[in-house]
Amino acid sequence: MDFEPEKHHRHSIRVQGYDYNQGLFFLTLCTYQREHLFGEIVNNEIRLNRFGEIVLETWEWLSVKYTFVELDMCVVMPNHFHGILHLKGTDIEPSKPNLKTLGSIVGVLKTVSTKKINLIRNSPVTPIWQRNYYEHIVRNDNDLDRIREYIANNPATWETDLNNNWQK
Incomplete structure (x- = not known):
């Protein structure tokens, strides 16, 4: 019996409603x-190169550019990024309806950092990010504390991180 996995049928992890x-x-x-x-x-700490610095600078720029975005902890790792972001819906500017959602803010982060990195690489169409992203709704203070601890410890757990076993 032949089995071919279904392609391009992603299931949304979004919470309905x-x-x-x-x-x-x-x-x-x-x-x-x-x-x-x-x-x-190096020694359980991230040593960012220029591309990593661009990702961090772009992340920090989001709260300067958009009054409805508030940033919490983040970490740039060799091949991924973790961050906690607060969208304050009441402060969203009605004149910018396309910049209201989490997806649009993540899109800005990816687009701006990709353009800056590819400018340095002199390679305007080379992809930097995977399509899509993972998000988790922070539900309470205990959840937030657990996530902050995970972010803070991420570099120290790199040796056992599944993301570390991909391309080096």
């Missing part, structure tokens, strides 16, 4: 083909 225009979210974005682009782990 949840307002993704506001809330506290834990994000994970991975590099294209899990390529180690952003630096390296």
Whole structure:
């Protein structure tokens, strides 16, 4: 019996009926083909290269550019990024309806960082990020504390991280 897995049938992990225009979210974005682009782990600490610095600068720029975005902890790893983002729905500017959702903010982060990195690489169409991203709605203070601890410890657990076994 031949079995061919279904292609391009992604199941949404979105919570039905949840307002993704506001809330506290834990994000994970991975590099294209899990390529180690952003630096390296040395003595359980991340040492960002210029590309990793661009990702961090772009993340920090989001709260400057958009009054409805508030940032919490983040970590740029060699081939992925974790961050906690708060979208304050009441402060969203009605004149910018396409920048209201979590997906649109993640899109801005990916687009801006990709353009800056590819400018340095002189390679305007090379992908930096995997399509899509993972998000988790932060539900309470215990959840937030657990996620903050995970982010803080991420570099120290790199040797056992499944993301580390991809491309080096």
